[in-house]
Amino acid sequence: MIGVEAGDGYVWKKSKPPPTYDEFFIGLMVKDKEFGEFYAKTIARVLGREPPIPRLNKDGRWVVEVASKTLYELLKKPIDIEKIRPYVEHCERCIAAFLRGFFDSEGCVRKNGIIEVTNTDYRLLEYVIYLLSRIGIETTSDEPILRQRAGTPIRDPETGKVYRQRKDCYYVKVSKKSNLTFYEKVSFTIERKRLEEYLKKRGLLLTIR
Numbered sequence: 001m002i003g004v005e006a007g008d009g010y011v012w013k014k015s016k017p018p019p020t021y022d023e024f025f026i027g028l029m030v031k032d033k034e035f036g037e038f039y040a041k042t043i044a045r046v047l048g049r050e051p052p053i054p055r056l057n058k059d060g061r062w063v064v065e066v067a068s069k070t071l072y073e074l075l076k077k078p079i080d081i082e083k084i085r086p087y088v089e090h091c092e093r094c095i096a097a098f099l100r101g102f103f104d105s106e107g108c109v110r111k112n113g114i115i116e117v118t119n120t121d122y123r124l125l126e127y128v129i130y131l132l133s134r135i136g137i138e139t140t141s142d143e144p145i146l147r148q149r150a151g152t153p154i155r156d157p158e159t160g161k162v163y164r165q166r167k168d169c170y171y172v173k174v175s176k177k178s179n180l181t182f183y184e185k186v187s188f189t190i191e192r193k194r195l196e197e198y199l200k201k202r203g204l205l206l207t208i209r
Contacts, residue, residue, distance in 0.1 A: 001042045002084050003098040004028060005075040006124060007105025013072065024072035027065035029057070035104060035190050036062035042101075046071075081127050088131070092185075095131050099186045102128060109191045113198040115174040115182055118147060120167040129172055135185050137178045144170035180204045 005011075005026060014023040028039050036054035043066050044051035054062040074083055088098045107117035119125050125144035132139055148154070152165040174182050183195055183205070199205035 001039070001046055001101060002075065002088060003101025003103075004039055004042075004105050005071075005101075006079050006084075006098075006121075007102050007119070009075065009105070011072045011076045023067055024069040025065055025067050026071045026075055027063060029061050029063050031061055032190055033062050036064050038189050040064045078121055079124055081123065089134075092135055095135055096186050099128065099131055099135075100189065103186065104189045104191075107188070107191075109188070109194045109198065111198075113176060113179060113195075113202070115179060115195070116171055118169055118171040120169050122168075122170055125170050125172050132174070132178075132182075135181075137181050137185065138175040139178075140173040140175050144172055147171045 005028075008030060009026060009028045011024070011026045014025070016022055026043075028036065030036050030039075033054060037051075040051040040054060043049075043064070047066065047068060049066070052064050052066050054064045057063050084098075088094055103115070103117055106119050107115065109115050117125070117128065122144055129139050129142065129144070146168060148165045148169040150165055150167050153162050154165055155162050179195070180199060183199060188195060196205060
C-alpha cells in the first residue's frame, strides 16, 4: 500500500471549524477497476476495516478513498523516506510489496520486455534503485535518468489536449537480465500477464507459476 501511495496515490485534509475536528484522507484514482479493488483490500487489511468500495467518477476512473489521520501523516507528499523506511525495509517480503505497489502505480512492461518506472521525485527513485538492489535486481543505471524537463509540452493521447510538464520527470529501467528475478520476487498486479508472455517467449518461463 505504501508503494501505491508513493506512486499514484494522494492524501488530502478536510478542514473544519472548532469544536469539530479536521478529517484526513488517503486515496487512489485509477483507470483499472481490478487495481482499485486490490488497493481497497490492502487498505482494509492495514486498518482492520471493511474494504472501501471503488466508485466510478465522471472521468471514467475508479476512486478508492478512506479516512485515516495516521496514514495521512505517514504518506503525505513528498514522501518522507526516513518515515517509511522501517516499514518498507522490515524484511524482503515488505521490500517486494512496496516495489510491487510502486511499479503497479508508476511502472509498465513494454512489448520488448523493458520494465520501467517513472516519477517526478528523484530521491524516491534513488530509493527504488536501492531497494531493487537489496533483493538482487539490477537496473540499467545507478541513478534516475531525466526523461522530460519541467515545461515540456505533452499531448494527452486520450483527449488530444496539450499541457506542460510541471516538474522534471525521471525514469528507472530494470536490466533485462533481471527480468526473471523481478517476476519471481516483485512482479505486477495488473501487467503480470504481459511480463509472463515476454519471459515465455524468451524461454525463461516454461510454466505459469
